[in-house]
Amino acid sequence: MNEDAPTARFPGYDVLAKWDSPSFDGITRNTLAARLDAVPPRRWLTQDEWDLLDAINARLLPQPDRAQPIPITPWIDAMLHDDRGEGYRHPDMPPLRAAWRQGLAAVDDEARRLHDRPFVRLDADAQDAVLHALEGGRAVSPGWQGLDAQRFFIHHLLKTAAGFYYAHPLAWNEIGFGGPANPRGYVRLGFDSRDPWEAKEAR
Amino acid sequence: MIAPRTGGGRAPDVYERGGWVTMREYDDDDAVDFVVVGAGAGGATLACKLAEAGFSVVVLEAGPFWRPLEDFASDEEAQQQLYWLEERLSGGTDALALGGNNSGWGVGGSTVHFSMISLRFRPEWFRSRSQLGYGFDWPITYDDLAPYYDEAERALAVSGPVRYPWGPPRRRYPYREHEMNAAGLVLARGAEKMGIEWSAVPLATVSAPRGKSPPCVYRGFCNFGCATNAKQSALIVWIPRALAAGAEVRDLAMAGRIELGADGRAAGVHYRRNDAWRFQRARNVVVAGYAIETPRLLLNSACGRFPQGLANGSGLVGTHLTTHAGPGVWARFDEAIRWYKGPPNMAVCEHWNYTDAGKDFHGGYAFMSQGPLPRAWAQLLVTERHLWGMALRREMADYNHMAGLVAVAETEPRACNRVELADVRDRHGLPVAHVTFEYSANDRRMQDHARRFMGEMLAAAGGKDTWTSDDTSHILGTCRMGSDRETSVVDADGRSWDVDNLWICDGSLFPTAGGVNPSLTIQALACRMGARIQALAARGEL
Amino acid sequence: MNAAAPAHARPAARALGAAALGLALGALLLQRRRPAPPPLAPDRTAHRLYQAAALLAASVLSDSALEHYRGGFENPGMFAPLASAAVVLGCALRAQPASAPYATACAVGTAGLGFHAYNVLRRPGGLSWANLFYAAPLGAPAALTLAGVLGLAARPVAAGAPTLAGLPSGRALCSLAAFGLTGTSAEAALLHFRGAFQHPAMWLPVTVPPAAAVLLAGAALPGRPGPRRLTDALLKACTWLGALGMVFHARGIARQMGGWRNWSQNLLAGPPLPAPPSFSALALAGRAALALRTAQERP
Numbered sequence A: 001m002n003e004d005a006p007t008a009r010f011p012g013y014d015v016l017a018k019w020d021s022p023s024f025d026g027i028t029r030n031t032l033a034a035r036l037d038a039v040p041p042r043r044w045l046t047q048d049e050w051d052l053l054d055a056i057n058a059r060l061l062p063q064p065d066r067a068q069p070i071p072i073t074p075w076i077d078a079m080l081h082d083d084r085g086e087g088y089r090h091p092d093m094p095p096l097r098a099a100w101r102q103g104l105a106a107v108d109d110e111a112r113r114l115h116d117r118p119f120v121r122l123d124a125d126a127q128d129a130v131l132h133a134l135e136g137g138r139a140v141s142p143g144w145q146g147l148d149a150q151r152f153f154i155h156h157l158l159k160t161a162a163g164f165y166y167a168h169p170l171a172w173n174e175i176g177f178g179g180p181a182n183p184r185g186y187v188r189l190g191f192d193s194r195d196p197w198e199a200k201e202a203r
Numbered sequence B: 001m002i003a004p005r006t007g008g009g010r011a012p013d014v015y016e017r018g019g020w021v022t023m024r025e026y027d028d029d030d031a032v033d034f035v036v037v038g039a040g041a042g043g044a045t046l047a048c049k050l051a052e053a054g055f056s057v058v059v060l061e062a063g064p065f066w067r068p069l070e071d072f073a074s075d076e077e078a079q080q081q082l083y084w085l086e087e088r089l090s091g092g093t094d095a096l097a098l099g100g101n102n103s104g105w106g107v108g109g110s111t112v113h114f115s116m117i118s119l120r121f122r123p124e125w126f127r128s129r130s131q132l133g134y135g136f137d138w139p140i141t142y143d144d145l146a147p148y149y150d151e152a153e154r155a156l157a158v159s160g161p162v163r164y165p166w167g168p169p170r171r172r173y174p175y176r177e178h179e180m181n182a183a184g185l186v187l188a189r190g191a192e193k194m195g196i197e198w199s200a201v202p203l204a205t206v207s208a209p210r211g212k213s214p215p216c217v218y219r220g221f222c223n224f225g226c227a228t229n230a231k232q233s234a235l236i237v238w239i240p241r242a243l244a245a246g247a248e249v250r251d252l253a254m255a256g257r258i259e260l261g262a263d264g265r266a267a268g269v270h271y272r273r274n275d276a277w278r279f280q281r282a283r284n285v286v287v288a289g290y291a292i293e294t295p296r297l298l299l300n301s302a303c304g305r306f307p308q309g310l311a312n313g314s315g316l317v318g319t320h321l322t323t324h325a326g327p328g329v330w331a332r333f334d335e336a337i338r339w340y341k342g343p344p345n346m347a348v349c350e351h352w353n354y355t356d357a358g359k360d361f362h363g364g365y366a367f368m369s370q371g372p373l374p375r376a377w378a379q380l381l382v383t384e385r386h387l388w389g390m391a392l393r394r395e396m397a398d399y400n401h402m403a404g405l406v407a408v409a410e411t412e413p414r415a416c417n418r419v420e421l422a423d424v425r426d427r428h429g430l431p432v433a434h435v436t437f438e439y440s441a442n443d444r445r446m447q448d449h450a451r452r453f454m455g456e457m458l459a460a461a462g463g464k465d466t467w468t469s470d471d472t473s474h475i476l477g478t479c480r481m482g483s484d485r486e487t488s489v490v491d492a493d494g495r496s497w498d499v500d501n502l503w504i505c506d507g508s509l510f511p512t513a514g515g516v517n518p519s520l521t522i523q524a525l526a527c528r529m530g531a532r533i534q535a536l537a538a539r540g541e542l
Numbered sequence C: 001m002n003a004a005a006p007a008h009a010r011p012a013a014r015a016l017g018a019a020a021l022g023l024a025l026g027a028l029l030l031q032r033r034r035p036a037p038p039p040l041a042p043d044r045t046a047h048r049l050y051q052a053a054a055l056l057a058a059s060v061l062s063d064s065a066l067e068h069y070r071g072g073f074e075n076p077g078m079f080a081p082l083a084s085a086a087v088v089l090g091c092a093l094r095a096q097p098a099s100a101p102y103a104t105a106c107a108v109g110t111a112g113l114g115f116h117a118y119n120v121l122r123r124p125g126g127l128s129w130a131n132l133f134y135a136a137p138l139g140a141p142a143a144l145t146l147a148g149v150l151g152l153a154a155r156p157v158a159a160g161a162p163t164l165a166g167l168p169s170g171r172a173l174c175s176l177a178a179f180g181l182t183g184t185s186a187e188a189a190l191l192h193f194r195g196a197f198q199h200p201a202m203w204l205p206v207t208v209p210p211a212a213a214v215l216l217a218g219a220a221l222p223g224r225p226g227p228r229r230l231t232d233a234l235l236k237a238c239t240w241l242g243a244l245g246m247v248f249h250a251r252g253i254a255r256q257m258g259g260w261r262n263w264s265q266n267l268l269a270g271p272p273l274p275a276p277p278s279f280s281a282l283a284l285a286g287r288a289a290l291a292l293r294t295a296q297e298r299p
Helices: A026-037 A047-060 A073-081 A096-115 A124-135 A149-165 A169-175 B043-052 B078-082 B128-132 B142-155 B182-194 B238-244 B290-300 B374-385 B390-396 B441-460 B519-538 C009-032 C044-070 C076-093 C100-121 C129-134 C140-158 C169-194 C200-206 C208-220 C228-255 C259-269 C277-297
Strands: B010-012 B020-022 B034-037 B057-060 B089-091 B248-250 B254-260 B266-273 B276-281 B285-287 B322-325 B328-332 B347-349 B365-369 B402-410 B418-425 B431-436 B464-469 B472-476 B502-504
Touching (some): A047 A124, A073 A096, A124 A149, B043 B057, B043 B238, B182 B347, B182 B365, B285 B290, C009 C076, C044 C076, C044 C140, C044 C277, C100 C129, C169 C200
Parallel strands (some): B034 B057, B089 B431
Antiparallel strands (some): B010 B020, B418 B431
């Protein structure tokens, strides 16, 4: 498995460098300041659940290239604390909090059944094997009773983690996203056209 | 957003930071002419028309009264606040994604987060059954609605091409089309290579100043709230007019139940605001909560006379739910596209809406260029391609070189697709909606056709490593209009067959979905309903 | 203005642009090596023509600088109108009669027309309203050519030449100014149409200058020069329109989202500040032409 982070496509680009520019407005600054500086503490997950989720997120969105990785687990904990879901669920799935609690326990049980050890004590490859089994609908643990393992993996674990990762300015730098844009939007809209305040791609 | 903003004789002025406009207020115990439940494309428009016609109007909106200039951060995550995130169940073989996919929350409803695509129905679709051999006929024709399409387009100052290639001859759009972004030029390039017509999308966001609205700055956060007021949402177009004409808007007011009087007419609406249940008396009730909340409210208003749900003598309330299937095709390009710039859907091809030969399915689809922001794109990648780990990060690093086409494909109205009540209750104690949906064979054939055609166009445009995705947009049809009480919930005026002072005014009205986004048709229907109600009132038939 | 050509066409266009730039610079350099001609005797008409050329060149310089900056100077030829307009501005301000700078401007402007037409036609949609609105403006290079022609005409006029291009000089200049006013008005009409004529004042540059142009064209015909006072008054109005237009455009920029604070977007995306003064320039030339025409008619 190729563990190398993608080569920097937009070296030197920092969305936050536009903090005081017309690309940022007050409400956006407040919002991003909270995201960057007010990472919430653990309020809903147990410590074990938190550690497990940390380990899962490290496989879903690995960040070996960052000394300070984009936090994901704290935001999921906050989401569960606020019981703030997507606004719908499949009738076969439990409500948000119940789904996560049960799902996390089932993932750990899956690890124990496959490798005789809790998920957090497995090496990366073994952890990936557990997650691949969920992705492929090959879960074995009875802990999944009433909770579709594949759906939990894709629509809860993975979709939520990806959402929080790509809601972070570091991820925007990574992909060269223009970032906040109010009142200043964009002038040059065409092919291979870039405003000076957009990310410059390394060629 | 914890406390309501309207009250004390005033409502927020959406055009001025911290500003207020005066708002007339009505007592709960005074029977107003109209209570409108829902302040979206249907409710806000009709409330405006009714108030301007001199009726007393109270609008109840479950969500907040947004201040676009101040409340809307340039941030996908924070702006999830625009969506209906209260619990709903959604199942069936092809379970619909709800929430941010199609359900707005707040004054302006889904027009606060919509993509501003303002297209008219093909005229023949109003006679889908008799002229095209599928679906159902509408109880009105295109010609009945055309003057109101005109009115809605003018009210929204739709910015469109000087010549729109499809549909009957029409007057020029009020404002000119926007400059096309690269994502849209991909569709244009591919279409020209294939010899197929394409067009700029007529958009409800201004390309030049309009009153206090500056022209669009192409910031690309349209689906997360327009912070400049270039987007002509119901919040900034119809609501200010409604307020100026004497309507009252009550935000954070969740309607729970419509009360039926002993005389068999609606007496008013029970609603929850400021942690207390209240009851607004009304001479007429308009339900405009869109295709899930409208049938839900009617079903939750079941009573002795209507055990199956208020105004549900036909048994059709909640049934014949349609959506627009949204098969997508995506590809990578050598050129930088940077699709985050500008409105998300700038170019359109309606070829298969107006061509009947060469199709192995009934109905039509349009398709448009795309411009998803990072969080939305990442979530699409993971749910559709199951990418994770470094593979996900590598794929996302191509973000600036991606382009795509997604269809708005008409699904068939069938009784099995429906909204019912679940055993689950929300925080107000109300049973939530249980949505069930599955595609028909026709729906699937249409999507296959769309995938093939769009794939061909993307490749013709120079796209590489094409792949496909599935999705839906819009929800329609659950309280459809019709010509007789056996086969519809309301008549051509949106008036309930069973309760003659109960009206529906939103996407639930659509007997068929058509192959275009519904917002312009909903607003046109609302304008027509306003005119019809005025006419009926003048004749004493209200 | 954005670029949408297939990748293979652009290197050829860039090579052509580089060549055009090279030729333009070469011509200007060559001219510098010629001995300066003797200064001309003062002459009001010629003086006015130089002023008009200078004002037009200033407008072209600022406008093309902004627009070509927006286009990223992706084709090296995009520097040519800046260089040429700057030189015309400098020469015309000093009423310098040497023809090379003005002739070069004519050539660069003409080449620019070709490049701009290519820019429009190569995009999806080709010659479409959208491309006329947002691709390279067809009329803008013509302003540089006009500046060049005005500069070229000034010298023989200063020397008292009775004819220009086969016509009595007054009539010739009236035709030129009428043509220029019409073209500039057409450009404003296109862009104000794009702006949906959302402000009533946007009708001014598409009504007053064409009216002036019609009368001026009438004055270019043989026989009596027509209603001189009225024509002159309309031309004076055009002069003021140039300034008024700039004020309106500045207000327009302020009215965009973020106003002047968002200058890095709004100077490019908002109404073009340097465009309206071209009406003043042509009105100036037109009034001088009208005066000369009237003088030539009086025996």
